[in-house]
Amino acid sequence: xxxxxxxxxxxxxxxxxxxxxxxxxxxxxxxxxxxxxxxxxxxxxxxxxxxxxxxxxxxxxxxxxxxxxxxxxxxxxxxxxxxxxxxxxxxxxxxxxxxxxxxxxxxxxxxxxxxxxxxxxxxxxxxxxxxxxxxxxxxxxxxxxxxxxxxxxxxxxxxxxxxxxxxxxxxxxxxxxxxxxxxxxxxxxxxxxxxxxxxxxxxxxxxxxxxxxxxxxxxxxxxxxxxxxxxxxxxxxxxxxxxxxxxxxxxxxxxxxxxxxxxxxxxxxxxxxxxxxxxxxxxxxxxxxxxxxxxxxxxxxxxxxxxxxxxxxxxxxxxxxxxxxxxxxxxxxxxxxxxxxxxxxxxxxxxxxxxxxxxxxxxxxxxxxxxxxxxxxxxxxxxxxxxxxxxxxxxxxxxxxxxxxxxxxxxxxxxxxxxxxxxxxxxxxxxxxxxxxxxxxxxxxxxxxxxxxxxxxxxxxxxxxxxxxxxxxxxxxxxxxxxxxxxx
Amino acid sequence: xxxxxxxxxxxxxxxxxxxxxxxxxxxxxxxxxxxxxxxxxxxxxxxxxxxxxxxxxxxxxxxxxxxxxxxxxxxxxxxxxxxxxxxxxxxxxxxxxxxxxxxxxxxxxxxxxxxxxxxxxxxxxxxxxxxxxxxxxxxxxxxxxxxxxxxxxxxxxxxxxxxxxxxxxxxxxxxxxxxxxxxxxxxxxxxxxxxxxxxxxxxxxxxxxxxxxxxxxxxxxxxxxxxxxxxx
Numbered sequence: 004x005x006x007x008x009x010x011x012x013x014x015x016x017x018x019x020x021x022x023x024x025x026x027x028x029x030x031x032x033x034x035x036x037x038x039x040x041x042x043x044x045x046x047x048x049x050x051x052x053x054x055x056x057x058x059x060x061x062x063x064x065x066x067x068x069x070x071x072x073x074x075x076x077x078x079x080x081x082x083x084x085x086x087x088x089x090x091x092x093x094x095x096x097x098x099x100x101x102x103x104x105x106x107x108x109x110x111x112x113x114x115x116x117x118x119x120x121x122x123x124x125x126x127x128x129x130x131x132x133x134x135x136x137x138x139x140x141x142x143x144x145x146x147x148x149x150x151x152x153x154x155x156x157x158x159x160x161x162x163x164x165x166x167x168x169x170x171x172x173x174x175x176x177x178x179x180x181x182x183x184x185x186x187x188x189x190x191x192x193x194x195x196x197x198x199x200x201x202x203x204x205x206x207x208x209x210x211x212x213x214x215x216x217x218x219x220x221x222x223x224x225x226x227x228x229x230x231x232x233x234x235x236x237x238x239x240x241x242x243x244x245x246x247x248x249x250x251x252x253x254x255x256x257x258x259x260x261x262x263x264x265x266x267x268x269x270x271x272x273x274x275x276x277x278x279x280x281x282x283x284x285x286x287x288x289x290x291x292x293x294x295x296x297x298x299x300x301x302x303x304x305x306x307x308x309x310x311x312x313x314x315x316x317x318x319x320x321x322x323x324x325x326x327x328x329x330x331x332x333x334x335x336x337x338x339x340x341x342x343x344x345x346x347x348x349x350x351x352x353x354x355x356x357x358x359x360x361x362x363x364x365x366x367x368x369x370x371x372x373x374x375x376x377x378x379x380x381x382x383x384x385x386x387x388x389x390x391x392x393x394x395x396x397x398x399x400x401x402x403x404x405x406x407x408x409x410x411x412x413x414x415x416x417x418x419x420x421x422x423x424x425x426x427x428x429x430x431x432x433x434x435x436x437x438x439x440x441x442x443x444x445x446x447x448x449x450x451x452x453x454x455x456x457x458x459x460x461x462x463x464x465x466x467x468x469x470x471x472x473x474x475x476x477x478x479x480x481x482x483x484x485x486x487x488x489x490x491x
Numbered sequence: 492x493x494x495x496x497x498x499x500x501x502x503x504x505x506x507x508x509x510x511x512x513x514x515x516x517x518x519x520x521x522x523x524x525x526x527x528x529x530x531x532x533x534x535x536x537x538x539x540x541x542x543x544x545x546x547x548x549x550x551x552x553x554x555x556x557x558x559x560x561x562x563x564x565x566x567x568x569x570x571x572x573x574x575x576x577x578x579x580x581x582x583x584x585x586x587x588x589x590x591x592x593x594x595x596x597x598x599x600x601x602x603x604x605x606x607x608x609x610x611x612x613x614x615x616x617x618x619x620x621x622x623x624x625x626x627x628x629x630x631x632x633x634x635x636x637x638x639x640x641x642x643x644x645x646x647x648x649x650x651x652x653x654x655x656x657x658x659x660x661x662x663x664x665x666x667x668x669x670x671x672x673x674x675x676x677x678x679x680x681x682x683x684x685x686x687x688x689x690x691x692x693x694x695x696x697x698x699x700x701x702x703x704x705x706x707x708x709x710x711x712x713x714x715x716x717x718x719x720x721x722x723x
Contacts, residue, residue, distance in 0.1 A: 013639075014593030023541050038640065041541070041566075046623040047594040048541040048568035049639035267620070270595075 006055045006079045009396060010064070012072040013044055016269035020044050021069040022076060027059045033079065040076065057081035063399060071403075073396040282427045286462035290422040293475045295482050297438050297453040300324045303487055315380050317387040321438060322358070324482060325410060326382045329433055330354050330375050331485075332477035333408060339474050340407050342428040343465055357406030357426060360390045368426075369393055370406040379487055414438065420456035430462040431471070433478075493526060495585070495697065496707030499689040500531040505538065505563050505574070508582065511709055512645045515584040519643050528696055529582040529709060530689040533574040535560040537662055540569035540636050547571040547663035560661065567646035569623075569636035571662045577653030577676070579685050581692065585700065587642040598623050598635055600699050601648050605633045607695045608650075608688070614678050625650075630673035631664070651675065653682050 010020050020042040027039045038050035039059065053059075057079040064076040255264040268276070282288075304319050311319040333340040333354050341350045354375040357368045369389035371377075377385060392398050408429055413421045414437035423434040436456035443452050457478060461471045503511070508531060515527050537548060537560055548555075548571055552562055560575075574580060587597060602618055605625045609616040609632070616633075619626045625633035633650040651674035659672045676682050697704035 014595040014597075016593075016595045036641070043541050043568050044594055046540075046567075046569040046598060046635050047637045047639060048566055049594070050641075052641060 004081055005060065006057065006081055007075045007397065008039065008051075008054060008077040008079060010042070010070050010072050010074050010076055011051060013042070013047070013049060016267075017044055017072065018270045018274065019069050019071045022064050022066055023048065024066055025062060026050070027053075029059055029062055031059050033057065033059055053079060055079050055081050068400075070400050073398075074400055075397060278427070279424055282424050285427055286425050286430070287464050288422070288425065288460050289463045289468065289471070290458050290460045291468065291471050291475060292420050292456055292458045293472075293479050295455050295457055295479045296443070297321070297455050297482065299484065300482055300487075301438075301453045311380065311383070315384055317383050319383060322386055322412075323379050323382040324485075324487065325433075325435055326356055326358070326371065326374055326386070327379055327487065328478045328481035328485065329356065329408065329410060331481050332474050334375065335477050336470055336474045338466055338470060339431045339461070341430055341465065342407075343430065343462070344428075348465060351407040353405075353407060355405050355407045357409035357429075358386060358389070359409075359411045360386075360393050368406070368409070369398055369402045370404065372405065409433070410435065414455065420458040422458060423460045425460055425462060430465050431474075432460050434458040434460070492701060492703045493524070495526040495528055495583075495700070495702035495704055496709075497528040497530065497693045497696070497704050498706065498708050499686055500529060500709070502534060502576070503531045505533050505536045505561065508533065508580075509563075509565070512582050512584060515709060516640065516643045516645050519584060519586050520641055525707075526586060526702065527582075527584040527707070527709060528693065528704070529584065530685075530692065531580055531582075532576055532578055532685055533580055535573075535575040535658065537562045537571065537573050538567075538636075539564045539571055540567050541565075542568065543570045548661070549663065550661055555661065558661070560658070565636075565638075565646070567636035567638045569634070570664075572634050572636065572649065572664055573658050573662055574649055575654060575658055577651075577655065577674070577682075577685070579650045579652050579688050579692075580648070581650070581696075582647045583644055583696070583700075585644045585702075587639070587644060591700075592642050594637070594639065597637065597644065601635055601637075602633075604692060604696050604699045605648060605650055607699070608692045609675070611691055611695075612675060612679065612683070612688070614675060627673055627678060630671040632673050632675070632678075634664070650688070652685055652688050 010022070013020060021044070022040055023043045024041045025039070026041065027033055033039055033053040033056065035054070035056040036052040039053045040051050042049055042051060059077060060080045061078045062076070063078070064070050064074070070076065255266065257264050300321060304321065304324075308319045311317075337350050338348070340354055341348055343349070353373055356371045356374045358371055359368050369392070371382065371385050371389065374382060374385075389398070389402065392402065406426065406429060409423075409426045409432045411421075411423055411432060412435045413423075414435050417437050420436040421434045423432040425432050434457070436458070438453050438455045440451050441454040443450055443454060445452065457475065459471055459475050500508075500511075508529070511529065515525075515529070518525065535558070537555065539545075539548070539562070543564075548562065550558075555562060560573075583601070585591075587593075591597065591600075599618075602623070602625050606616050606618075609625070609627075614627060614632070616625050616627045618624075623635050624631050633648055635648050636646050638645045651672060653676040654672075654674050656672055656674055656677065664672060675688070693704050696702070
């Protein structure tokens with residue numbers, strides 16, 4: 004089977020690495036733990052050992068390229084029987100259905116992750132709290148220059164941090180604790196951290212002794228229920244209920260007598276800061292806000308969700324409706340799907356929609372390519388696939404590049420609307436607020452409707468207010484009246 | 492507490508020192524537990540790190556040779572630097588597993604060791620944001636460059652004690668054009684024996700890295716490098 008080799012995380016604050024040299028060529032045999040490539044970060048050069056014995060079959064990242072951590076840089080085809088290392092790698096993919104299939108040979112190699120129970124795969128498919136809403140949320144605006152990496156955003160330090168899957172940097176020093184951690188999913192580790200539970204003391208009922216979410220919830224006495232997740236269950240129309248406050252940084256430590264604590268920014272934080280400021284400096288940001296009645300969408304969703312799930316294997320969330328409505332509007336207003344280069348306007352034929360996805364260890368903004376060619380179910384599946392691959396760290400650099408428009412969802416945390424910062428070089432970004440029932444006037448009567456505020460930040464250099472508002476009116480009309488005929 | 496053996500090895504050729512580090516690191520990677528802090532000085536040599544640009548060496552090899560300066564490519568991180576007499580070079584051979592597996596933290600820790608050591612000599616040094624190394628005002632007094640293999644460290648730091656600073660004119664140090672270098676000698680107005688600075692570094696190193704420091708000579712190569720037998 005094939006084992007992914009990923010860019011390892013070389014430290015808390017390290018978000019990316021530069022691959023400086025391949026020590027092996029495609030076709031070369033490699034031993035487990037044999038150095039196969041070198042990376043450099045700042046003043047450090049490191050040899051990265053192979054996660055498994057086998058043959059290096061594909062190199063995905065070339066010398067000199069800088070990629071975010073956890074991006075797949077190569078693949079190794081393990082020899083028959085050498086599945087041990089591979090099994091371990093597979094087991095690290097969260098929720099992956101563990102390894103015995105390793106014996107089943109090659110072509111299905113990529114499958115273990117894809118075969119997850121649908122419930123799990125649909126979970127993070129919510130567009131998640133975008134970092135581009137001008138607050139300090141997340142690396143969304145990172146996308147243009149360096150694809151944002153799923154790091155450094157988690158609730159806290161090491162405990163919840165994922166050990167780079169295939170890096171096997173643990174090679175020389177993996178401890179029992181490491182192995183235990185590897186054997187539990189990020190969700191479980193996060194819950195464990197939040198409740199101060201030592202996973203290594205639990206006996207797992209999962210495959211090869213993995214501690215499952217059920218195990219840990221059972222272990223937490225009176226266990227205040229399914230611990231809050233950043234993403235929140237997507238099928239809940241009012242994510243306010245799902246959003247748990249989660250601190251972006253570890254609590255500061257104050258030295259005795261000190262009234263403040265000085266902590267250097269992480270590499271990712273600095274990058275976000277640079278991108279935010281660069282975008283502010285580049286674009287003439289204006290934000291317009293529309294309120295949309297989601298009754299129709301929520302009803303369609305309710306009607307079709309079961310059949311949809313059965314037919315397509317993914318949950319039907321409001322996200323594909325939003326993407327669809329945005330794509331329809333982009334078709335009508337091509338200047339929104341454009342960028343400025345010097346004195347020229349570059350119109351983009353492809354509609355590649357960046358969608359922020361919540362992960363247990365952070366957030367990433369994969370790009371839904373050619374969204375204009377996709378049906379609603381196609382969008383739902385593609386979003387679920389991207390989210391799934393984000394979660395199992397199978398995104399390629401290409402998956403996070405080339406966005407032409409971005410959708411972010413601060414609503415997941417209960418925000419009514421934000422004023423997102425544009426992800427350069429795009430010229431607009433749509434922020435989706437919380438969908439919640441509000442009292443509204445419907446045909447001169449008072450009604451209760453699921454409502455949402457949609458905020459569009461646009462670059463006034465290129466887009467006039469009239470165009471932006473017509474674009475938003477188009478989205479509103481689609482969501483409120485659209486047929487979405489091909490739903491099932 | 493983990494033990495770390497330290498030794499001041501005097502003047503050691505660059506290639507020899509590289510071999511020595513490799514041997515120590517190999518032992519550690521093969522399951523050994525002995526960590527080391529090798530302290531020494533090099534004969535004049537320009538070394539090219541993994542990110543070095545050849546344009547940063549400002550003279551051709553023949554010129555450098557006539558000046559008695561060798562050129563070596565190395566597998567450490569960083570760019571171009573100069574080592575030579577009067578510069579205290581430290582090569583910690585540590586296993587950063589399991590609790591210190593963070594390259595940025597390792598660099599900051601090395602800087603911390605040097606900053607604290609310098610303060611004992613009355614030199615107030617610090618960090619420059621984004622520029623790894625130890626700085627006194629706008630001038631660099633120590634450079635870092637590290638190699639990691641399975642979280643075992645080689646290479647390390649170079650502290651200018653009495654270094655002939657004019658030699659840095661042969662290169663663009665660390666790729667930073669116009670970056671000035673300084674030394675303890677220049678700042679303090681007196682020459683310090685390298686042994687004395689080395690001796691001051693050892694306890695600080697133990698403190699920062701949480702190691703129990705003990706003297707111990709490095710393993711001798713099978714084909715014994717003479718310079719190293721005198722160590723201790």
